[in-house]
Amino acid sequence: MNTAVVDYIIVGQGLAGSCLAVELLNRKKKIAVIDFPMAQAASRVAAGLFNPVTGKKLSLTWLADELFPHLHKFYKDVERITDARFYFPMPVYRPFVSAGEQNEWMGRDSDFLSxxxxxxxxxPAFESQVINPYGGLLVKQCGYLDTIAFLTAIRNLVAQQGILLEEWFDEQALTVYPEKVSYRNLNASQVIFCTGVSANQSRFFSWLPIKPLKGEVLQLQADEVVPRIYNRGVYAVPGVWKAGATYNRFDGTTGVTPDALAELTNGLRSLIRFPYKITGQLWGFRPTVPDRRPILGIHPHHKNIIIFNGLGTKGVSLAPYFARQLVQWLENGHGLNNAVDIQRYKSVYWKSA
Ligand SMILES: Cc1cc2nc3c(=O)[nH]c(=O)nc-3n(C[C@H](O)[C@H](O)[C@H](O)COP(=O)(O)OP(=O)(O)OC[C@H]3O[C@@H](n4cnc5c(N)ncnc54)[C@H](O)[C@@H]3O)c2cc1C
Structure with missing residues (x-):
């Protein structure tokens, strides 16, 4: 490759790097994306579910009122731009676990409900498909992203409109100057690291508290026509036919486990009634942060080195919104939400330096 000058180098093309690439290309920025597509990257393993009402207590997720309208528009627009199909809105049905939970919901505030x-x-509803003796909650503004199809569409878009290098980014080959960075034959104003849990091996970002959280999902095959996602303990996502997921902070090993297989098959047994076959099992590590907020912003010491990471368990809903926020901050000087700004960990950096 001849020497090329771009505005930004993006390292890593999972959900974070992909949403960022879209935002920058939309603003006619010149970008180079360098990604080694690891099969176990969280974005490739994920079932792709998005759901504003989560957790055992069924509460509204952080920033839901802003994230969800944004993600609907974002993914629909990208489908149009790329002429690809990966965004599938559909309700999530969450059976109640007890008569007590059912009672609580019958008396809930009507604004939230509407x-x-x-x-x-x-x-009981949808009885031929789901076990729900106490009824349940049909949640809207949900659905799933076929993450593999989305990543492929963005890869093609970058190959057409920017520079795409399918290789491992070697940090030793990055030279940081006061006003630019250079990497082999590429010169750029800034480099943005979107490397998920690999940030832990980075010479620039290993001091950040990004904790790998292992997850496993099952790949299913089913003939049933299922127009909604079923979710209680485990979820079953039609279309991509994935069921998941496990959360194991203590397992740092690579590979799938019999424990996860047992947990997920038991969960499915007490949730769905239609027949299915298990055709595979996948594993990956989510890039989580102790305060459960993404990490965006500038390296404390190098103003040309940026990070977009910490999407945790909710990359599909967080990535579009925060990619836009990061680009508005880089390009227009808009502020970053304090809750996601890397500045909150500045003292950790100075202690580690
Ligand atoms: C089992 C499981 C199920 C999940 N289910 C859901 C779900 O249903 N809904 C949801 O919203 N979220 C889900 N998640 C979480 C979601 O996957 C993550 O939040 C999200 O994918 C993180 O994206 P990322 O781009 O930050 O990181 P990654 O997906 O890890 O992407 C990083 C990319 O950078 C590349 N890379 C890293 N270092 C280098 C380097 N030096 N050179 C070149 N390339 C590099 C990697 O190969 C990879 O392609 C799940 C995660 C797991 C593991």
Whole structure:
């Protein structure tokens, strides 16, 4: 490759790097994306579910009122730009675990219900497909992203409109100058690291508290026509036919485990009634942060080195919104949300330096 000058080098093309690439290309920026597509990258393993009402207590997720309208528009626009199909909105049905939980929901505040809940069922619904003796909650503004199709579409877009290098980025080959960076034959104003849990091996970012959280999912095959996602303990996502996921902070090993297989098959047994075959099992590490917020911003010592990471368990819903925020900050000087700004960990950096 001859010497090329770009505005930004993006390292890593998972959900973070992909959403960022879209935002920068939309602003006609020149970009180079360098990604080694690891099969186990969280973005490739993920079931792709997005759901504003989560957790055992079924509460509204952080920033839901902003994230969800944004993600609907973002993925639909990218489908149009790339002429590809990867965004599948559909409701999530969450059976109640007890009569007590059902009672709580029957008396819930109606504003919340009208915005996020399609219907509260006090008796069993969709009985041929799901076990739900106490009824359940049909949640709206949900769905799934076929992450592999999305990453492929963005890869093609970058190959057409920018520079795509399918290789491992060697940090030793990066030279940082006061006003630019250079990497082999590439010169750029800034480099943005979107490397997920690999940040832990980075000479620039290994001091950040990015904790790998292992997850496993099952790949299923089923003939049933399922127009919604079922979710209680485990979720079953039609279309991509993935069921998951496990959360194991203590397992740092690579590969799938019999424990996860048992946990997920038991979960499915008490959730769905339709027949399915298990055709595979996948594993990966989510890049989580102790305060459960993404990490965006500038390296404390190098103003040309930026990070976009820490998407944790919710990359599909967080990445579009925070990619836009990062680009508005880089290009227009808009502020970053304090909750996600890398500045909050500055003292950790100076202690480690
Ligand atoms: C089992 C499982 C299920 C999940 N399910 C969901 C879900 O249903 N919904 C949801 O919203 N989220 C889910 N997640 C979480 C979601 O996958 C993550 O939040 C998200 O994928 C993180 O994206 P990322 O781009 O930051 O990192 P990654 O996906 O890890 O992407 C980083 C990319 O950078 C590349 N890279 C790293 N270092 C280098 C280097 N030096 N040179 C070149 N390339 C490099 C990697 O190969 C990779 O392609 C799940 C995760 C797991 C593991």
């Amino acid at each position: 915005q996020y809940v399609e219907k509260v069922y006090s008796t």
